[in-house]
Amino acid sequence: MSKVTNNGAVSATPSTQSLADVPTRRVSGRWISFFALSWFGVWIAQLTPVQLLLPLQVEKFLDAADWVQNVLGFGMISGIAGAFALIAYPLTGALSDRTTSRFGRRRPWIAGGTAGFALSLLILGLQTSLTGIGMCWVVASTFFCVLTAALTAAISDQVPVNQRGYVSGWISAPQAIGIIAVLVLVTTLGLGTFGGYALMAALLVVLSLPFLLLIPDAVLPQGIVAPLTLHSLLEGMWISPRKFPDFGWTLLSRILVNLGNAFGTSLLLYFLMYGLKVPDAEGSLILLTLVYMVFVIVASLWLGRLSDKLGRRRVFVFGSSVLQAAAALILAFIPTVEAATVGAALLGLGYGCFLSVDQALATEVLPDQLSRGKDLGIMNIALTVPQAFAPMLGALLVSAVGGFTLLFLVSGLTALAGAWAVGQVKGVR
Numbered sequence: 466m467s468k469v470t471n472n473g474a475v476s477a478t479p480s481t482q483s484l485a486d487v488p489t490r491r492v493s494g495r496w497i498s499f500f501a502l503s504w505f506g507v508w509i510a511q512l513t514p515v516q517l518l519l520p521l522q523v524e525k526f527l528d529a530a531d532w533v534q535n536v537l538g539f540g541m542i543s544g545i546a547g548a549f550a551l552i553a554y555p556l557t558g559a560l561s562d563r564t565t566s567r568f569g570r571r572r573p574w575i576a577g578g579t580a581g582f583a584l585s586l587l588i589l590g591l592q593t594s595l596t597g598i599g600m601c602w603v604v605a606s607t608f609f610c611v612l613t614a615a616l617t618a619a620i621s622d623q624v625p626v627n628q629r630g631y632v633s634g635w636i637s638a639p640q641a642i643g644i645i646a647v648l649v650l651v652t653t654l655g656l657g658t659f660g661g662y663a664l665m666a667a668l669l670v671v672l673s674l675p676f677l678l679l680i681p682d683a684v685l686p687q688g689i690v691a692p693l694t695l696h697s698l699l700e701g702m703w704i705s706p707r708k709f710p711d712f713g714w715t716l717l718s719r720i721l722v723n724l725g726n727a728f729g730t731s732l733l734l735y736f737l738m739y740g741l742k743v744p745d746a747e748g749s750l751i752l753l754t755l756v757y758m759v760f761v762i763v764a765s766l767w768l769g770r771l772s773d774k775l776g777r778r779r780v781f782v783f784g785s786s787v788l789q790a791a792a793a794l795i796l797a798f799i800p801t802v803e804a805a806t807v808g809a810a811l812l813g814l815g816y817g818c819f820l821s822v823d824q825a826l827a828t829e830v831l832p833d834q835l836s837r838g839k840d841l842g843i844m845n846i847a848l849t850v851p852q853a854f855a856p857m858l859g860a861l862l863v864s865a866v867g868g869f870t871l872l873f874l875v876s877g878l879t880a881l882a883g884a885w886a887v888g889q890v891k892g893v894r
Contacts, residue, residue, distance in 0.1 A: 486834070487626060487834065488622070488624060489625050490625065491625055491628055492623055492624050492628065492632065496623070496680060497631075497632055497635055499675040500619070500632065500635055500680075501635035501638070501639050502639075502676065503575075503673045504616070504635065504636050504639040504640070505639035505642065505643050506643075506668055506669040506670070506672030506673050507609070507612060507613060507616070507669065507673075508639055508640040508643035509643040509647050509665055509668050509672075510582060510583070510609070510665045510668070510669040511609050512640065512643060512644050513643070513647040513651065514589075514602070514605075514665065515543075515731070515852070516648065516750075516754075517648060517661075517747075518658065518661050518662065518665075519539060519602060520535070520536075520539050520734060522598055522658055523535060523542065523598060524538075524539075526598065527595070532735060532738070533860055533864045536735055536856060536857075536859070537857060537860045537864075538595065539856050540854075540855075540856035540858070540860050541857055542595075542598065542599040542602050542603075543853040543854065543856050543857065544853055544854050544856075544857050545599060546603045546606035546607075546853050547849065547850040547852075547853025547854050548853075549607050549610075550607070550849045550850055551850060553607045553610035553611060553614075554610045554614050554843065554846050554849070555702055555839050555846070556698065557578075557610060557611045557615065557842060558614045558618060558839040558840070558842025558845075559693055559698055559836070559842070560574070560693060561573075561574045561614065561615050562618075562690055562835065562836050562837070562838040563690045563692065564685060565684070565685045565686065565687050566684070567684060569681070569682025569683060569684055570618075570682060570683065570684070570685050570838070571615040571616075571618055571619055571622065571682050571838070572677060574611055574612070574614070574615035575612060575615045575676070578608050578610075578611035578612025578613070578614075578615060579669060579677070581604070581608035581611065582605055582608035582609055582612055582666075582669060583666035583669050583670050584666070585601055585602075585605035585608055586605055586662045586663075586665050586666040586669070587662060587666050589601035589602060589605060589662055590659035590661070590662030590663060591659060606849075606853070610845070610849065612673075613849075614841070614842045614845055615838070616676075617636075618837060618838040618841050618842075619682075620632060620824070620828055621831065621837040621841060622682075622837070624828075626825075626828075626829060627773050627776070629773070629825035630769035630770060630771075630773040630821055630822050631770040632769075633820070633821040633822070633825050634765035634766040634768075634769030634770070634817075634820075634821035635765075635766070636765075636820060636821070637761055637765035637816070637820030637821050638761065638762045638765045638766055638817070640761065640820070641754075641757060641758035641761035641762055641765075641813065641817070642758060642762065644754050644758065645754045645755050645758045647664070647665065647668075648747075648750070648754060651664070652751065701836065704832055704840065704843065709830070710889075710891070711830040711890045711891060712831065712832055714887065714889040714890045715823075715827055715844070715890055716844060717883075717886045718782065718883045718884075718887035718890075719823060719844065719847030719883070720883075721882045721883030721886060722782075722786050722789065722819060722823075722879075722880055722883035722884075723847055723852065723883075724851035724854075724855060724879050725789060725790065725793065725875075725876045725877065725879035725880030725881075725882075725883060726789055726812070726816055726819075726880065727852045727854075727855030727856075727859075728793070728855050728858070728859050728862075728873070728879065729789070729793045729796070729812065729872075729873060729876040729877075731852065731855045731859060732856060732859045732860070732872065733750060733753065734746060734747070734750050735863075736796075736805075736869050737749050737753075737805075740868065741801070741805070743802060749802065753805055753809045756810050756813065757809040757810070757812060757813040758813065759810075759813065760809075760812075760814040760817060761814075761820075762817065763814070763817065764785075764814045764816075764817030764818040764821075765817035765818065765820055766821070768817070768821065768822065769821030769822055769825070772821075772822045773825075778822050778823075778825060778826040778829070778894065779826070779887055779888065779890055779893060779894065781818055781822040782818075782819060782823050782826060782884075783884045783887055783888055785814075785815040785816065785819035785823075786815065786819065786880050786884035786887065787884050788812070788814055788815030788818075789812055789815040789819070790876075790884070791811055791815075791877070792807075792808040792809070792811035792812035792815065792877075793812075793874075793877035793880065794874070795808045795811070796808050796869070796873040797869075797870050797872075797873035797874045797876075800869065800870070826887075826890070826893055827841065827844045828841070829892075829893050830892065830893060859872050
């Protein structure tokens with residue numbers, strides 16, 4: 466007889482064994498290509514607003530004499546969106562774990578997340594008030610969580626352990642390509658606010674369709690997983706670090722490293738404009754992003770595959786965290802465009818490796834394979850929430866000392882703390 470676990474899932478029986486088992490069949494190049502295209506569209510739609518469109522939109526509305534006020538306005542919107550992500554990620558994961566649609570468990574959530582995200586971006590481009598901008602970005606970010614929670618769960622559902630580092634690299638490589646591609650498109654085409662958001666929305670939908678329509682998704686039979694209740698959801702949100710220490714240390718490491726990375730990158734445009742006072746801040750941002758992109762792609766794909774081959778995760782995550790810390794500390798002590806270029810290379814090398822290998826590590830420390838969507842949703846909080854809160858916290862650090870040195874010091878030290886945390890993981894090499 467099936468037994469309900471404290472995560473709201475049903476323990477494995479002959480009828481549930483295939484769903485609970487870790488996949489062993491390798492995914493094809495076609496699967497990986499469509500997966501990468503989906504993430505390309507996701508990162509285009511998420512990071513271009515964060516890096517360029519949303520800050521400029523907020524700054525245009527506030528028209529504040531003190532640029533820190535503009536950053537705080539942007540940071541407040543990002544922080545509210547991050548608060549919603551705390552709920553959206555695990556809730557979406559838990560619901561997709563229980564979805565019995567004939568289209569599969571994850572596919573309906575990928576479809577709904579894509580459509581909602583795209584529509585929210587279009588409406589965001591029409592906003593002329595700070596309240597409207599904030600509300601639309603919160604909604605867009607929530608749909609981003611819905612979409613990416615389902616996409617990341619597909620790795621645990623379908624990808625064998627010895628292929629997860631390489632496949633996860635195709636989450637981070639499209640991120641780097643997407644940022645530079647659309648920054649160049651938006652600036653060279655001279656698109657206005659609505660035009661920029663419309664382009665993001667269109668690319669998101671078009672690039673998501675191949676994976677959504679052509680990749681099979683296993684159908685969950687009725688009655689296999691217990692229905693979701695408020696009690697089971699709240700109980701499942703807490704995964705005891707004492708009982709599952711590797712999950713706890715991996716989550717803590719993710720939070721710290723991503724927070725360190727966000728401190729170092731989320732205010733980069735403002736650092737160029739007001740810290741280094743470069744004549745063409747947007748052009749310099751594109752150049753630094755290009756350097757970053759090259760190293761992210763190399764690190765995420767090559768080092769992700771190398772970690773699969775060696776069967777080791779921790780040493781790669783530890784080393785990548787140290788590289789990110791080094792990049793931030795260089796900017797703290799040598800605030801020049803040349804140093805920023807070196808920092809972009811180190812950051813790309815470190816973050817590219819971190820995104821691919823740490824994602825693979827996260828899939829190997831999950832407490833319950835039947836609730837992996839929910840558990841990975843909790844893990845994904847560590848990717849999105851630091852990015853959401855970093856602009857506001859970073860602006861407060863800059864405001865406190867009247868410069869960017871403290872910001873980059875905190876960025877480096879936070880990344881180093883993340884390296885220490887991943888060193889405490891014992892169950893994965």
